[in-house]
Amino acid sequence: MLKKLLILAGILLGWSLQAQDCSSMITPLDGSTGVSVGTAIDWGESAGITSYKLRLGTTLLGDELGEFPVGNTTFYLPPQGLPENTTIFVTVILDFPFTIEDDIECPLGSFTTESITTLPDCGQMTIPTDGATDVSVFTDIRWDYSTRATSYRVILRESGSVIHNEIVTGSLSFNPPTVLPENTFIEVEIIPVNSVGDGASCSTFSFTTGELVALPDCSRMVSPFDGEINVSLSPTLTWEASPRATGYRVTITKTPTPQTPEDTILGGDEFPTNSTPIIDLEPNTTYFIRIVPFNEAGDAIGCVTIESFSTEVGCGPYFDPVVGDFVTLGPEASLNPIVSICENELPFTLDAPDLADGYRWYRLLPNGRTELLSEDFSVDITEAGRYAYEPYNLAGPLLDLECPSYMEFDVFSSEIATIDRIRGEFRNGRLELEAIVSGIGNYTFALDKAGPYRSSPVFSDLDLNTYTIYVQDEQGCGTTSATYLIDNTVNGFPAFFTPDGNFPNDTWQYIPPEGVSRVFPRIRIFDRYGKFLKEFSSLGDGWDGTFIGRPLPASDYWYVAIDTQGNVVKGHFSLKR
Template sequence: MKSSKLYTLLLLAICFYGLNSQAQQPTDCVNAITVCGDSEINLDVNGIGFQELSGLNNCSSQENNSLWLKVTLVTDGTLGFILTPESTSIVEDYDFFVFGPNRDCGNLGQAIRCSTTNPQAANQGNNLTGMNGSQTDTSEGPGAIGNSFVRWLDVSAGDTYYIVIDRPIGNSPFNLEWIGSAEFASPPTNESSSDLELNLSECDAVFPFDDFTTTFDLSVNTNLIAGTQTNVSVTYFESETDASIGSNPIIGLYTNTSNPQEVYAKITDDLTGCFEIVPFRLFVGTGANYPTPTDYRLCDNDADGDSSNGQVVFDLLIKNAEILDGQNENDLLITYHESMNDAEFDINPLPNLYYNDIPYNQEIFVRIENSENVNCFSVRSFNLIVLDAPESFNAEQIQCSDNNSAPFNLTNSNDELTGNQSDLITKFFLNFNDALNGTNAIVNETNFINTSNPQIVYVQVTNSTTECSSIAELTLRISTTSVNDSQILVCDDDGNEDGLHSFDLTESEPDILNGVPGTATIGYYENLDDAILENNPIATNYINEVPYSQTVYARVENDNNCYGIAEIELIVNELPDIESEELQYYCLNSFPESITLDSGIMDNANYAFLWSTGEITESIQVNETGSFTVEILNIATGCMKTRTIVVEPSNIATIESIEVNDASDNNIVTVLTNGEGVYEYALFDEFGSYTPYQTNNVFSNVLGGVYTVHVRDIKNGCGITTLDVFVIGFPKVFTPNGDGLNDTWNIKGVTPFFQANSKILIFDRYGKFIKELSPLGDGWDGTFNGQDLPVSDYWFEITLQDGRSIKDHFTLKR
């Protein structure tokens, strides 16, 4: 709150939880909080202390949950305030009471201002209360009486007032805004350069050294806080509440209760009582605050004559760099000890080169001490761990070659070198020192060419987890022994005649292992390099990749070393070159004549034949239908293939009937047949082919006349069946002009053997009878009684022998 104006907020709280009822609280007049400019006060208060309001106010109330404030003015003017609850709920009810001026706690007199109006009962739009210049009344309430505001005070410089803030209903904190023209006294200020300057740090130099408590002299901050100010005093408190009400000040040296811990300095104006509260923090360290060093691991060795006792010499100074982490080594004193007690009391330091007493795992304690303050130190521990060197085994690798050098895959000996331990890895070197130091490793370890026979290479066998190593020897030798080659023949009978086939490579073993030690084993490879280096082995069930002929390699080993390499020739023989299936036809109407079935051979190789009929010739004669097979064996390769010939029946057609729909505008002939063949149909007249052959057995728009139906077998050419057919029809026009074409008119399709007794009558257009004709005669010449009749349409009536009657007309043209 600025000393020049009275409008700054004073932050206060009345709370109802977790407070020590024995602690001194500002709930009584004697503990009233002095309000000054720029003061910001935060309190946890509860209850009422002593009941001091009974009978001292005109607002009919008393203390419920109260807070006492003491206000001293330094200028004349007006004094008012606005109290605003943090919660806007209308049920939050705050009251206030003002005593003075210049009263003391033993003689307060009657309140000169008070308000106990309930905002909810008074139907107010808010829950604010206070004193301002627009009101005229000095007291109001209780309940619905009033509007929660009364007239502010006219004050003089030097006047002191007590203001009681009380909350009968609710639980919300509040803030207080001072209004009016009068001014408060200003509190003293904290003249330290920053809040961080007041923080205090100490080392935990009091036993026990790891409980993070020690003593602090808080008074070292007094001059920093007071600075050049006079008539001020500085006191220290554990809590802000204690500081606000001046309860339980810290006297003398202080031992912290938590780490870090916040404590409070209170700087008070001795003349006005105004104060400021300054928080700062206490920190307790265990000395030089460094992380715990990592464990120190070494691999067991034979420097002490025993490479498996779990004891080696550790150079402890190696850990100094990790502890210093780049800082000046002169700032710290680092010593190593066998126990925590030795480290804490700085006794019995270990030598820099330390031979561990406890095999394999020993805890070591390091004291990290501030070189300028020996009481400020840290103790950390780490483990001295001795790791087992892996067990390795010498090995020998024998390679096959016809001279003294060959490529070796050194890694093929890994299982033997490591004793089949999966967590061990190998590196190969030309000499022992390189292997010991891990330098100049052989790069081409999977394709290493030896330079002498035999040759020793050195192997660093390392545990991939611990990184500990041991050295083994690998002896390389050349073997010039030979083994027998072999050949495997198969027929291309797997359903795909492509020259590729599955081979059982073990079929070659009787040939290859003839004369070889009985303990020998075989591995198979696609090429010689892989066989030599044991790379990319292939399965014994192998499908060749080169059609018809391919060579693979068998590596014979004895005691896991190369004994010899054999070639295995894989041959895929072709099957006889034939069509596996054929379809032929036999004309049943030609029985007992025979047809020839042949084997379909297309080359001059030597073959043997076996037919399903039992015959063994290249071809056979049959006069029946059915399925016939012949097994064709290539005598040279032993490969066989089966040919199947299916003989299906065919036959000349049998004409069952011919249906004729004639004497109409669209004469239709339908031929009905049966038989085993596939048939085509045609009509022939006296001049030859009337229609071409067709697969449809129905003929449409057939002119009247006599025809021969031809039915031929096209399935196997078994022959043609014929039958005459008669179609009754008549011309629509005739031209009796003597040119020899259409000079007469008569019906067609009648023969002496078909409809010969039919009767034909001709009439003119008026129904006059003109002529009766015989269907077997020459026909009508267009005359009547020797006279030519005119061009016109003429009608006819036909009575066929089969009883049908036909009436229609035709045209005479000249």
């Protein structure tokens, strides 16, 4: 995990110029001709960039037509259109508001606008709205852009008489040079004009003024101030108190000319005082704000200034020149996605494997909801299921921004095995054993506690001997064992013995079956050739496999046993070494 100080240092030192790729113009295409003067300009995103400026000029990298901050959008619609029959050069500027690095200029190409051969479209009055009443006598007149218009003729009439007739160029507003008459019905014509002529048959708009009351003055932002960076994500906005204002309309957008509802945070919301808290702004984002004071006479006139501020860097990702890649301020989430718990060791305490400022553990319920289990370094788990792990770091100037990482993991339960029995079977003089076990785990088996362990519980081709089978849970819930003792007797007479000094089966002797009290006073042993070797009683120690103190070889031997009733039992057995 990258240390937070290293990441922050990388951010403050700035991005490497070579690491940033300029994008390309999407519309219009580079080199296009005959482009509509009402076109919008659209370009591709550049990785890691959250703030752009757009420069338009009639020369390469020039700004003759203006430079416009557009925030994090890659779209710009010139509010007054573009000049006709002009080659326009487009430069997108990659803006780094949080660093001391120079902005990066990306020349995207050029296009040539159309030559206007038709009349402009009609527009719409926006302030005052058509039909409005009680309008301030100090109001200005505003309207939307009319496609192909290069100027506008604005005519105001009172009772059919013209009181203002002005040509407006380079603006979409007209501020009457004199106060309008109060309590008066005013008609407005906004006639778009271009080199072909005046727009024909455009609608006439109207409004009615109210009483003559002094309007409030415009206001400017105090906190955050215009251009401020690294602003908290939940700041208190404060602006200058305006004399005579009874309220303020506040507009906050992500772009100077928002195109979608998602671009607007506040859309002219009214506030009675000159401050308001706002919460949950997006990190690393430039916001544009406009304050319009108002009172009973109307809105303050000429408050068209749009100010801006940029929020704190947030969680990333950001390009870090130290590592040459994008990094985030959140911690790693490196927990194993599969966790095993033992039913015989509950509750199971699971520790976080990552260094972070804080932690959350959740259980994911079948209905899609979550249950918070812990906000500590560890969590106690009592059953199998699906869970989530969320470590987080705190960032920002006030450490009020959580930068989380999130992962889900599965918990499986297991338990130590129960050995129900060991099945033993003789096959061709060899022994086969099988461990019969129960339990919810996956188990492996071995004849030695140290292993090797294997998945099969069957062990074949074993010497005739006593064995201990070890059963180990694969998830680490423990190892258990059971010993198999060979029952190698036939009517009490063993089928073999192994006089090797390792108990058991070191001597051959009659073993009375359970519930039998038969006694053999004389048991005589012979080799395969009939040679007499040993005689003893079933009440004695038996035969140790020697003759005159010398060990006899592995082979088959014969016995003749006579009980107390004179009954004779004959048979053979094996001596194994």
